[in-house]
Amino acid sequence: MRVTFELRGYSMDDVRTIIDLALEYPGEAYFIAETIRSSSGRWPASEVCDSDDVGRLTRSVFDAIGIKVIIPRTDYLIRRARVRATTGMLTPQQFEFAATLSTDWTGTLDEMVETATTLRPALAHAR
Numbered sequence: 001m002r003v004t005f006e007l008r009g010y011s012m013d014d015v016r017t018i019i020d021l022a023l024e025y026p027g028e029a030y031f032i033a034e035t036i037r038s039s040s041g042r043w044p045a046s047e048v049c050d051s052d053d054v055g056r057l058t059r060s061v062f063d064a065i066g067i068k069v070i071i072p073r074t075d076y077l078i079r080r081a082r083v084r085a086t087t088g089m090l091t092p093q094q095f096e097f098a099a100t101l102s103t104d105w106t107g108t109l110d111e112m113v114e115t116a117t118t119l120r121p122a123l124a125h126a127r
Contacts, residue, residue, distance in 0.1 A: 023056060060106070
């Protein structure tokens with residue numbers, strides 16, 4: 001596996017394959033991450049930042065694979081939540097709540113967005 005990634009830079013198809021493998025085989029995710037991280041392949045940085053694909057990973061796998069070198073996890077989550085707010089999928093209040101959650105969020109991007117949309121209206125009524 002390492003030879004495949006050492007000889008060239010990654011494409012987004014490669015990134016999606018890495019993510020799919022890590023999700024399909026969670027027991028092997030850290031082995032996959034180590035193989036990827038120790039290769040000399042280059043991540044397609046702007047595509048990674050502008051895609052929800054790496055948001056499918058938990059914080060631990062995101063960090064282990066080395067994506068945090070391109071963009072810290074919290075920054076990535078806020079950036080992707082902002083896109084959802086811009087497209088109307090999150091209200092401004094839900095976006096702010098998602099941004100607050102992002103600091104310590106260990107789950108996926110979709111789980112964070114779902115939590116923000118579920119809990120933010122409940123919090124508004126609790127006051």
